[in-house]
Amino acid sequence: xxxxxxxxxxxxxxxxxxxTDIAKVFDVSPPWLNRVLERKPRSLLHAVxxxxxxxxxxxxxxxxxxxxxxxxxxxxxLVGLYTPSRGKVEFFGHDLREITTAQGRxxxxxxxxxxxxxxxxxxxxWRVGQIIAEPLRAHGLMKDPAQVTARVDDLLKLVRLxxxxxxxxxxxxxxxxxxxxxxxxxxxxxxxxxxxDEPTSALDVSVQxxxxxxxxxxxxxxxxxxxxxxxxLAVVHHIxxxxxxxYLGKLVELAPKKTLFAQPLxxxxxxxxxxIPDLEMSGRARTPVAGEVxxxxxxPSGCTFHPRCPHANERCKREAPATRVIVRDAHxxxxxxxxxxxxxx
Amino acid sequence: MDTPLLEVKNLRVEFPTRRGTLVAVDDxxxxxxxxxxxxxxxxxxAGKSMTGSAIIGLLEPPGRIAAGQVLLEGKRxxxxxxxxxxxxxxxxxGAIFQDPLTSLNxxxxxxxxxxxxxxxxxxxxxxxxxxxxxxxxxxxxxPAPxxxxxxxxxxxxxxxxxxxxIALALAANPRLxxxxxxxxxLDVSIQAQIISLLKKLCREHGTAVMLVTHDMGVIAETxxxxxxxxxxxxxxxxxxxxxxxRPQHPYTAGLMGSIPAMGxxxxxxxxxxxxxxxxxxxxxxxxxxxxxxxAFERCQRERPELLPAGASHAACWxxxxxxxxxxx
Numbered sequence: 001x002x003x004x005x006x007x008x009x010x011x012x013x014x015x016x017x018x019x020t021d022i023a024k025v026f027d028v029s030p031p032w033l034n035r036v037l038e039r040k041p042r043s044l045l046h047a048v049x050x051x052x053x054x055x056x057x058x059x060x061x062x063x064x065x066x067x068x069x070x071x072x073x074x075x076x077x078l079v080g081l082y083t084p085s086r087g088k089v090e091f092f093g094h095d096l097r098e099i100t101t102a103q104g105r106x107x108x109x110x111x112x113x114x115x116x117x118x119x120x121x122x123x124x125x126w127r128v129g130q131i132i133a134e135p136l137r138a139h140g141l142m143k144d145p146a147q148v149t150a151r152v153d154d155l156l157k158l159v160r161l162x163x164x165x166x167x168x169x170x171x172x173x174x175x176x177x178x179x180x181x182x183x184x185x186x187x188x189x190x191x192x193x194x195x196x197d198e199p200t201s202a203l204d205v206s207v208q209x210x211x212x213x214x215x216x217x218x219x220x221x222x223x224x225x226x227x228x229x230x231x232x233l234a235v236v237h238h239i240x241x242x243x244x245x246x247y248l249g250k251l252v253e254l255a256p257k258k259t260l261f262a263q264p265l266x267x268x269x270x271x272x273x274x275x276i277p278d279l280e281m282s283g284r285a286r287t288p289v290a291g292e293v294x295x296x297x298x299x300p301s302g303c304t305f306h307p308r309c310p311h312a313n314e315r316c317k318r319e320a321p322a323t324r325v326i327v328r329d330a331h332x333x334x335x336x337x338x339x340x341x342x343x344x345x
Numbered sequence: 346m347d348t349p350l351l352e353v354k355n356l357r358v359e360f361p362t363r364r365g366t367l368v369a370v371d372d373x374x375x376x377x378x379x380x381x382x383x384x385x386x387x388x389x390x391a392g393k394s395m396t397g398s399a400i401i402g403l404l405e406p407p408g409r410i411a412a413g414q415v416l417l418e419g420k421r422x423x424x425x426x427x428x429x430x431x432x433x434x435x436x437x438x439g440a441i442f443q444d445p446l447t448s449l450n451x452x453x454x455x456x457x458x459x460x461x462x463x464x465x466x467x468x469x470x471x472x473x474x475x476x477x478x479x480x481x482x483x484x485x486x487x488p489a490p491x492x493x494x495x496x497x498x499x500x501x502x503x504x505x506x507x508x509x510x511i512a513l514a515l516a517a518n519p520r521l522x523x524x525x526x527x528x529x530x531l532d533v534s535i536q537a538q539i540i541s542l543l544k545k546l547c548r549e550h551g552t553a554v555m556l557v558t559h560d561m562g563v564i565a566e567t568x569x570x571x572x573x574x575x576x577x578x579x580x581x582x583x584x585x586x587x588x589x590x591r592p593q594h595p596y597t598a599g600l601m602g603s604i605p606a607m608g609x610x611x612x613x614x615x616x617x618x619x620x621x622x623x624x625x626x627x628x629x630x631x632x633x634x635x636x637x638x639x640a641f642e643r644c645q646r647e648r649p650e651l652l653p654a655g656a657s658h659a660a661c662w663x664x665x666x667x668x669x670x671x672x673x
Contacts, residue, residue: 066532066533066534067532174620176620204388204389204559204621205388205559205561205600205603205604206388206599206600206603206616206617206620207388207620208603209602209603209604209605209614209615209616209617210616212605212614213613213614213616216612216613231532231533232533233533233607234562234604234605234606234607235605237605237607238605238611238614239605261607271534272533272534274537275533275534275536275537276533276562276607277536277537277540277560277562277563277565277566278562278565278566279561279562279565279589279604279606279607280565280606280607292502292504292505292532292534292535293532
């Protein structure tokens with residue numbers, strides 16, 4: 001049930017989330033006294049620096065990147081845990097910051113999050129039943145305790161756990177089971193959009209398979225839309241429809257999954273794909289990866305990837321590339337790279 | 346020279362607790378030839394790290410080796426007194442752990458830690474040791490090693506620190522390196538660099554590697570043979586290509602099926618129902634039988650030994666020609 005009725009002719013009717021040029025700057029400066037006495041400068045961390053994308057209903061958009069690329073910050077910006085320093089996040093056409101009215105609050109129920117650490121994201125002092133019922137109480141959705149219990153039981157069954165588990169504590173469950181409890185909690189308010197921040201990274205591979213299968217089943221059964229953050233390209237390949245690659249706070253490439261994996265454009269994407277260990281043991285030749293991710297507090301000039309890029313030229317050192325849309329075989333890729341733009345790649 | 350470099354025979358690692366004795370490694374046997382890379386793979390709780398720690402002699406008390414033997418170059422090392430083991434560790438066996446921050450002493454420069462190892466195990470003067478340390482840093486790809494040798498661990502990034510740890514492990518030219526999840530804490534592009542560095546250096550020095558990890562992709566790239574562990578036991582062991590592409594044990598097959606692969610598209614990943622048993626609840630007979638789609642009556646009663654299966658060995662009664670078995 002969508003909060004805003006829209007005309008069928010509206011081409012944006014299908015867009016659940018739209019991020020427009022969002023940025024988040026953290027001030028990590030030393031205290032004023034230290035700055036004055038030790039002559040230290042202010043220090044600003046541009047965790048996210050101008051990211052734009054949209055996600056349509058029923059779609060899974062994956063955001064990949066290595067440490068410090070800003071993908072977790074984007075996740076938190078999207079659910080409103082952080083306020084953007086610039087740009088806006090729109091949910092069903094409404095700016096997230098303007099959601100203060102009752103209508104706005106009902107919109108917030110549609111938006112939920114699943115976190116990476118199954119051991120930190122559940123309150124160890126609450127029983128599982130209370131944890132799952134918390135969103136219902138917070139949003140004032142159900143008052144009658146019998147109704148709440150019935151809903152909790154339904155949710156537990158939905159994630160393939162048993163209603164008897166409602167009286168247990170989180171420590172009595174394994175990592176994979178705790179993630180299912182997090183998923184049950186996220187589904188309590190009938191959300192339409194789930195932000196999943198590395199939900200399977202802390203899990204063993206066979207448990208990961210169970211959780212990923214569950215997430216796909218639920219998406220199909222309930223028409224959910226996912227933003228899936230991960231550093232694991234194989235998992236992303238399995239679960240996503242479109243993939244965005246982030247580097248030092250910027251989106252360097254965004255394309256449909258098959259296009260990105262088969263014909264990556266940006267040199268960083270190619271480098272990442274090349275770095276995936278070859279389980280098929282095809283003996284493919286790998287180009288060695290150069291360097292490491294620079295300190296985000298002191299990023300390189302121009303295109304921040306240029307020190308590691310085999311195709312960098314003078315322009316790359318001076319000028320940050322703008323995002324262009326390249327269309328191949330009716331699929332469009334957003335990419336920010338001078339070499340691609342100049343036809344050098 | 347047929348004696349394997351490392352031989353582990355019927356190793357049993359136990360943890361005495363108030364509620365009884367927990368067996369973390371249960372009758373594990375394997376051998377490692379000189380210069381070979383053996384991967385030991387398994388999920389959390391399988392006992393792979395414990396096996397590695399037992400071999401290096403770094404089991405945390407109250408954990409102890411309750412039975413079995415560990416032989417290095419034909420001589421027992423599991424029952425040596427602390428001082429003798431300390432001399433072997435570093436000189437004959439190098440260790441690389443997951444978190445470089447815990448392997449490196451934050452209070453000493455990298456150069457000091459390297460020269461300490463070199464001087465302890467090799468007969469070199471302080472100046473010669475320093476030269477060797479700089480060479481080692483250069484070999485592991487650290488730029489400007491003559492300057493960085495006097496830096497502290499916190500002045501290096503994660504990937505660089507792991508290179509220092511590799512340099513430290515290889516400093517005294519050990520015959521064997523035990524690496525426990527050496528790349529898990531690193532970004533994927535750095536992982537690739539570290540893996541190829543480890544392979545190159547070990548090949549150059551003829552060092553054997555026991556690589557403990559949960560990541561099958563890393564094993565596929567690096568190992569010659571692989572042992573798959575489950576609930577403290579070896580489920581399957583064999584050449585890496587065979588174990589990955591022609592798994593003989595139902596657990597290995599299930600594990601391989603649950604890994605999302607880039608090569609092909611699947612709607613659902615093959616999933617193994619349930620989870621690995623806790624140490625307090627190991628099933629009788631074959632530890633995997635409650636989750637195994639091919640389990641039959643014998644699996645509940647008798648624990649299988651490693652039986653020949655194709656090019657590998659699998660601890661599974663399906664491979665015992667003599668037993669009654671259900672047609673798969």
